[in-house]
Amino acid sequence: MQRAEQALSPYRTHHPTFLKVLARNLLSQRGMQLPYSFGRYILTKKIAQGGMAEIFKAKYQGESGFSKEVVIKRLLPIWSDNPDFTNMLVDEAKALVHLSHPNIVQVFELGKDQKTFFISMEWVEGVDLRRLFLKATQENIEIPLKYTLFIVGEILKALDFAHHKKNPNGNLLHIVHRDISPQNILLSLEGEVKVADFGIAKGHHRSHETTQAQVKGKYAYMSPEQARGEMVDARADIYAVGILLYELLEKRRLFDGVNDLATLEQVRESRLPSDCLQQWPGALRAIVLKALQRKANDRYQTAGEFLKDLLRFTTQSNLLTNALELSLTLKEVFEGELVEEGMSDEHSVNRTQSEKIRNVKPIRYVWRSAALLGLVLTVIVLIKPPQKTSAIASFVDTIQPSLLKGIPFKGSVTIDARPSTVSGVLEFDGLQKNFKTPFHLANLNVDEEKQGLIQLTTAEGKIISEKFVLGPKNPTWVKTFYFETPKPGQLKVSARPWGQVYVPGVLEGKETPVSSLSLKDGSYVVRVHYPPTNQWVEKTIQIASGSQVICQADFGTSAQMTCRK
Numbered sequence: 001m002q003r004a005e006q007a008l009s010p011y012r013t014h015h016p017t018f019l020k021v022l023a024r025n026l027l028s029q030r031g032m033q034l035p036y037s038f039g040r041y042i043l044t045k046k047i048a049q050g051g052m053a054e055i056f057k058a059k060y061q062g063e064s065g066f067s068k069e070v071v072i073k074r075l076l077p078i079w080s081d082n083p084d085f086t087n088m089l090v091d092e093a094k095a096l097v098h099l100s101h102p103n104i105v106q107v108f109e110l111g112k113d114q115k116t117f118f119i120s121m122e123w124v125e126g127v128d129l130r131r132l133f134l135k136a137t138q139e140n141i142e143i144p145l146k147y148t149l150f151i152v153g154e155i156l157k158a159l160d161f162a163h164h165k166k167n168p169n170g171n172l173l174h175i176v177h178r179d180i181s182p183q184n185i186l187l188s189l190e191g192e193v194k195v196a197d198f199g200i201a202k203g204h205h206r207s208h209e210t211t212q213a214q215v216k217g218k219y220a221y222m223s224p225e226q227a228r229g230e231m232v233d234a235r236a237d238i239y240a241v242g243i244l245l246y247e248l249l250e251k252r253r254l255f256d257g258v259n260d261l262a263t264l265e266q267v268r269e270s271r272l273p274s275d276c277l278q279q280w281p282g283a284l285r286a287i288v289l290k291a292l293q294r295k296a297n298d299r300y301q302t303a304g305e306f307l308k309d310l311l312r313f314t315t316q317s318n319l320l321t322n323a324l325e326l327s328l329t330l331k332e333v334f335e336g337e338l339v340e341e342g343m344s345d346e347h348s349v350n351r352t353q354s355e356k357i358r359n360v361k362p363i364r365y366v367w368r369s370a371a372l373l374g375l376v377l378t379v380i381v382l383i384k385p386p387q388k389t390s391a392i393a394s395f396v397d398t399i400q401p402s403l404l405k406g407i408p409f410k411g412s413v414t415i416d417a418r419p420s421t422v423s424g425v426l427e428f429d430g431l432q433k434n435f436k437t438p439f440h441l442a443n444l445n446v447d448e449e450k451q452g453l454i455q456l457t458t459a460e461g462k463i464i465s466e467k468f469v470l471g472p473k474n475p476t477w478v479k480t481f482y483f484e485t486p487k488p489g490q491l492k493v494s495a496r497p498w499g500q501v502y503v504p505g506v507l508e509g510k511e512t513p514v515s516s517l518s519l520k521d522g523s524y525v526v527r528v529h530y531p532p533t534n535q536w537v538e539k540t541i542q543i544a545s546g547s548q549v550i551c552q553a554d555f556g557t558s559a560q561m562t563c564r565k
Helices: 002-011 018-028 082-099 127-138 145-163 234-250 261-269 282-291 303-316 323-333
Strands: 036-038 040-051 055-059 066-076 107-113 116-122 124-128 187-189 192-197 337-344 366-371 381-382 410-418 423-428 431-436 439-447 450-457 463-470 478-484 489-496 501-502 507-511 516-519 522-530 535-543 550-556 560-564
Touching: 040 066, 040 478, 066 082, 082 107, 082 116, 124 127, 127 187, 127 234, 127 323, 145 187, 145 234, 145 303, 145 323, 187 323, 234 282, 234 303, 282 303, 282 410, 282 439, 282 478, 337 463, 410 423, 410 450, 410 463, 423 439, 431 439, 450 478, 463 478, 489 501, 489 522, 489 535, 501 516, 507 516, 522 550, 535 550, 535 560
Parallel strands: 124 381, 337 366, 410 478, 489 550
Antiparallel strands: 036 040, 040 055, 055 066, 066 116, 107 116, 124 187, 187 192, 337 381, 410 439, 423 431, 423 450, 450 463, 489 516, 501 507, 501 522, 522 535, 550 560
C-alpha cells in the first residue's frame, strides 16, 4: 500500500488556495450570459466545468451563413497565465492535431481569445462505452459478441494509427494514450467508434514530460507498470484494451477494489479471476489472456498484432459486422431517451462508491464522468435518430494498410485441462518448458511454420502427447484437454457382533455397518475394533476405479477379517 500511496502522490494539488481561486472564478463568470460570443464561435450551452477547463457546446460561424456544431474546451481564465495548465491544453491539442483518423475525435483548432486558450473539437452524437456497459448490466441486456469484437477492433485501429504516427520530419511521435477507459470510447449513433481524450497522452508532442514517479490515468484501466509509476509505452494501451474486452465479455469489472488504493494494488498484482472467461471459446480466451499478461514483453507488442488475432477469430467465427448494424442496435437500445453527457472532473479523481456499477443512478439524468486533472475532452449527446447518415464501412475492409504487412508475427500457446490440473512439458523451437494447467505462453517466434509438442501427465501417471503447428497464418494454439473423472471405488465393512471401523486418513471409529465408503485408487489399511474385548483386526486392501471391496470382521474366540472384491 505504501508504494500505491507514493504513486498517487502526484494527484495531490500543488495549489493550496485552489478551491478559493476556483470559487472566485465561478463568481466572476456568473455574469456571462449564453449565448455568448467567443471569437468565431457562439457558446450556446455550458456542459461542464472542472478545476482546469470548462466545456461548452458551441456553433462555429462561417461565411454566408455557414455554421457547424462543435465542442469548445477553454482554459479557465484564472489559469491563463499559468504555464503548467496552458501547456497541458497545448499538449492535448498537439496530440490530436496529428491524429486525423476516423476512429479518433477530431480537433479543429487550438486558439486564443484575448488571454484564454481553447480547443475546438468534434461534436459526437451518441453514447460512450461506459454508458452502454451500464445499460447492459442494469437492464440485463446482452451485448452481442459481434458488436463487442467490432468495437474493440475499431479501438485498436485508432491506437495502431496513434502509436505509429510520425511528425512531418518522419520521426515517430511515440504517442501513448495512457487513459483508455470506457468513458473515453465514444459510440456515435451512426455506429462509429471514436477514441477520445488524449489530454494525458505521452509522446514527443509534449512540451513537458511526466516524471517517472507519476501515475496518470484511471486506476482500474492501467497496466501494471503504469500503476507502479514506471515509464510506459504502447503496450500499456494494449493492456487497457484487454481490460475493456474482458469486461464487455464478462459484464463485470476486472479490477474493483474497495477504494482507489486497493484497486491500484490489484492492478499492480494483475491477478486474473480463477474462473476467467471459462464460458468463451478457447481462441478468444487466449487473445484476452495474451493482452492481459502482467509483463509487457509477454503481451501483444502492437495494437495491429492484437487486431490481427481478433480479426482472425471474428472471421473464423462468422461474427463480422459493420457500423450500420451497430448503429441500428444503439438506436434500438436507447430509443426514446434524451440524455446529455459530458466528460468533466466535477468529481475528484478518487471515484466515489456511487460511481461503481452496483450503485449506478437511474438511466435518465445528466451524467458527467470523472476525468483526471480537469482534462475534459469531449461531449456526446444522445438524441432521436439524426437526419444525417454515415458511410458504411466493413470491419475487414477498413483495416489500415500498416496492419496488413510489416508487423512481426508472435505466437502463443494456451493449454487447459478439465476437470483438474495436470502437469506437462512444452517443446517448441528449441524451447522446453515445464508447466501446470492452466498455462499460457506468449511471444513465440512464428515468422514461419514450426511444429511443437505437448506432453501431459495425468494424476494416474498416463502420458498424453499432442503435436501442434504455429505460423504466420495460425499464430495461436489453444487446447483444452478433457479427462474422464475416475469413478471412485467402494468399500463396505460389516462385523459380528459389531465393531468400529478405522481407515487412516479417511474414517475414524465409525460403527458398523459401513455400507458404502467412496475411495480413490490406491492402497488402504482397514482396521476394525471391538471395544467389549478390545480386539483388533486389520487388512490391507487395493481399491481400483469403479471396483468394490467387501470386508467382514468376526470377533469370537479368535478375531479375524476377510476381504473380497
